[in-house]
Amino acid sequence: MTKTTTLIASLAALLFGNAAAAATASVSAAESGDKVEMKYDAAASETGAKPFRAGTCTLHIVRAVDARQNKETIGQSMGGALLAGDISPWMTEGLGHLRDFGYAVSTVNPADAAPAADGVTIRTSVTRAYTWQIGLKIFSMVAVKAEFLDRNGVLQQKYYRAHGDKTNMWGAKDEYVTTLNYGLNNLLPFVARDLQSLCKGEKVDGYSYAGPDGPPR
Amino acid sequence: MYHLRTVATLSVALLLGACAAPMRSSLTPEQRGKITELTAHVVVVQDEVIAAVQPSNVSAALGGGLIGAIIDSKVTNSRVNESQQALGPFYAAIEEVDYRKEFKESIERGLSGYPIKVGKFNTTPRALSNDKLLHLREDLQPGQALLVISPRYTLSMDFRSFDSESVVTIWLKPDASASNMPSQRGVLRYQSLPIGPGGKESLALWAAKNAVVFRDMMRESIAETVRMVMLDIDVASTTAAQPKDLKSFAFNVGNSMSEIKGQVLKAGVGRAILLGTDQKLYSLPDLASVATTAKK
Numbered sequence: 001m002t003k004t005t006t007l008i009a010s011l012a013a014l015l016f017g018n019a020a021a022a023a024t025a026s027v028s029a030a031e032s033g034d035k036v037e038m039k040y041d042a043a044a045s046e047t048g049a050k051p052f053r054a055g056t057c058t059l060h061i062v063r064a065v066d067a068r069q070n071k072e073t074i075g076q077s078m079g080g081a082l083l084a085g086d087i088s089p090w091m092t093e094g095l096g097h098l099r100d101f102g103y104a105v106s107t108v109n110p111a112d113a114a115p116a117a118d119g120v121t122i123r124t125s126v127t128r129a130y131t132w133q134i135g136l137k138i139f140s141m142v143a144v145k146a147e148f149l150d151r152n153g154v155l156q157q158k159y160y161r162a163h164g165d166k167t168n169m170w171g172a173k174d175e176y177v178t179t180l181n182y183g184l185n186n187l188l189p190f191v192a193r194d195l196q197s198l199c200k201g202e203k204v205d206g207y208s209y210a211g212p213d214g215p216p217r
Numbered sequence: 218m219y220h221l222r223t224v225a226t227l228s229v230a231l232l233l234g235a236c237a238a239p240m241r242s243s244l245t246p247e248q249r250g251k252i253t254e255l256t257a258h259v260v261v262v263q264d265e266v267i268a269a270v271q272p273s274n275v276s277a278a279l280g281g282g283l284i285g286a287i288i289d290s291k292v293t294n295s296r297v298n299e300s301q302q303a304l305g306p307f308y309a310a311i312e313e314v315d316y317r318k319e320f321k322e323s324i325e326r327g328l329s330g331y332p333i334k335v336g337k338f339n340t341t342p343r344a345l346s347n348d349k350l351l352h353l354r355e356d357l358q359p360g361q362a363l364l365v366i367s368p369r370y371t372l373s374m375d376f377r378s379f380d381s382e383s384v385v386t387i388w389l390k391p392d393a394s395a396s397n398m399p400s401q402r403g404v405l406r407y408q409s410l411p412i413g414p415g416g417k418e419s420l421a422l423w424a425a426k427n428a429v430v431f432r433d434m435m436r437e438s439i440a441e442t443v444r445m446v447m448l449d450i451d452v453a454s455t456t457a458a459q460p461k462d463l464k465s466f467a468f469n470v471g472n473s474m475s476e477i478k479g480q481v482l483k484a485g486v487g488r489a490i491l492l493g494t495d496q497k498l499y500s501l502p503d504l505a506s507v508a509t510t511a512k513k
Contacts, residue, residue: 033343069264069315070342076262080346127312130264141264143308161305209305 033081038090044181054192055102057199058119064091067125075131094184101192115149123147140164142183162187162210241496253360259340260367310424327443363388374471376419379409379434404497405445409434441500
């Protein structure tokens, strides 16, 4: 009991220490808010679900377009605005992890207008990537418009929404990025499943919502 | 370890929850008389409408203890999951809606007729930090005051109502008011007419025909908020409402209908602005006024 109490006390002290550090960081960032690094993390998951084997063809992933209305922020923490720059590299790297589902993946220069001769070319634009908080939970929303092309041209346009949720542990700004990673990693199994049909030239639903529960089996 | 960290976070969250700003404070007549120009700073953090997932009442039922808060966190989580699942097609229909742009245009138009000149408008997605606030206050010239409007907008838990809540504050130059508290603070709430019977059927009505109903209600919420901002400063000087002046209005709290009582400040056809007994300003549907007008 004493041990537990000591642990809680030291954790609380550590937490207040963190809060003080956060306040200092926010002062040094002056008036603009807190910069966050949009770092993709393939291991970030609220469910711990492992990728399933889906790959049947080669994927050519074009660098994602950042098409958000608000390209300045991904939400706010207690310290103020969470400032994120171009999120294209984050989304592109995330989509690259379709290789974890068994697909052979290559990246394509956006300037190459023609779709590849083999497999499926994927063009994406991110229209939303934001976080919000309710009580002690952080939630994220990622909205993506995707275009799948085969050698004959556009095979299908599709709209995805994905969300992630996470308990706010420390009020740290990185936790908001992690919650967005949860959302992106919830999206990947749905894209991987769709590609099983698209690789065969078959159409899929025009819209999917990707939550933590994964695609229906 | 995980649980201990959660407990520590919860402790701090509960402590912070205890510190609340007063619902309403007003400029003194002297301060009001000195203001000749306002600088408006509108902070819209949200990128789109969020379904209001109301925290469960579990912790209140358990006396607000830590265990209750942990249960709350799980319940909130599953409610958000359900909401997001149902909201997908609706979100697709409102993809192009730009609340910030609409707010900016509406407030510039609305405040152009305001007795106090509004010299500068700024609309930003960046939450206001203490440093930024101080910086904005220090930039003020003699006679100027800073008007900060922070709106949040949601769909109610049953998806029937579009709600918005804006915290509006007025700040003076630091040397004119050394306080870290605003010289005026008000909370402005808007609620739309209820749309449909609730759930997916309501979402389908919001989204139909390129989300025309949603766009109309969102614009109305912004226009009403601007009206309330303008009323807010003047209401500060009125005396407190007498109980006999109070009128009741139906209010959707998400899973049931409740009631807001207040003093009507402005009555129109189908809608009224009132100062609630909780000191918030409300713009609410006034179905009785429609019925009365129809009878005439």
